[in-house]
Amino acid sequence: MEESVKISSWNVNSIKARLDHVKRYLQEQEPDILMLQELKGLDFPYMEFEAIGYHSHAVTQKAYNGVAIISRFPINIVLEHLPGDKNDEQARYLEADISGLRIINIYLPNGNPAPGPKYDYKLAWMQRLYTHLKSLRDSNIPFLVGGDFNVILDDKDCYNPEDWEKDALFLPQTKAAFRSLLHLGLYDALRMTSQAPEQYTFWDYQRGSWQNNEGLRIDHFLLSPFVADMMQECHIDTTPRNWDKPSDHTPISLKLTPHPPFLQKS
């Protein structure tokens, strides 16, 4: 029996509205580390997760954004904001050392409508992310970035590419900025195991998108080379999108083989 550490990421579209979903997911799927996005409120229910054996840490703001890490291992916080803009108050970034591995949880700006100030903010945020990840790479720190990237990489990652041509998630500049992250030597975890189309992580609440499987692949894991070599598998779990009152996103998960001194379960 091979030991492994399971890491999942899920945009829950409000932790208050989805607390029971998150607890059910922890019970049924037993991730060791769960990264959450779009908490949508100041409060975070730390005690709820402590009661079932998880550490947790959240970066929140009123009404919008918000990210958290829930973990079986202790969480050592490294950063609560993406470097590069001291005036950026938005709760979109959390970086931590967990059992020796650098874990980065992001909620990358949506950027619509494009062009406009929201799209400028998205592109600037991606440039800041590039600069920061490059510094980690150049310091030889193994890391994993997970979360809602709000980037559709390829035609096969959306149901009707022509409809998305002018969208901030699919514009050439957006894809180029994402690919520049890959050019740092990072791996798109899902694409290490499958090239299949329609591996969606998001379905809009409107127009019966879920029923018609009109989704998007916008939640991703990027792995530095050392972590990529630890990866056993990566998949998208669509079952929570079918639960009552679901989030519009569903979790993506991967399994890593612990590699001393990283991710030892003791």
Added chain:
DNA sequence: ATGGTCGTGTGACGA
């Protein structure tokens, strides 16, 4: 072409 759905916090706004 338009409207269609959620969540926050209670009026728009973001997605």
